[in-house]
Amino acid sequence: MNASAPKPKDPLHGLTLATILEALVAHFGWKELGERIPIRCFTHDPSLNSSLKFLRKTPWAREKVEGLYLFMLRDIRREKRATDDAFESEQPLP
Incomplete structure (x- = not known):
């Protein structure tokens, strides 16, 4: 395996x-x-500590949380891209 081969970004x-x-x-x-x-x-009475304890012991729940996090990141990027595109279209050309 080539050490300089690009690795997929995680x-x-x-x-x-x-x-x-x-x-x-x-x-x-x-x-x-x-x-x-x-x-x-x-x-039911959510807290960071109790949730972390459960998620560390329960792989399927952790996968769902990680999946939702990735979805959230994609959604934020889409919104940012849309607002950037809208801002650029409002700018007059010189």
Whole structure:
């Protein structure tokens, strides 16, 4: 294998589960997070510590959280691109 071959960029590389969960809670809030991923640690008396404890022990739930995080990142990029395109179209050409 060639050491200089480009590796696929993993957006989750270097992120802790706590960082991912904090970003999701900041973006969606606990209520919407519980609606999107209906697990008890998000819907009944949610807290960061109890959710992290559950997610670390439950691979399927962690995969759902990571998937939602990736979806959130794509959505944010799309919104940013759309606003950037709209801003550029409003600018008069010299």
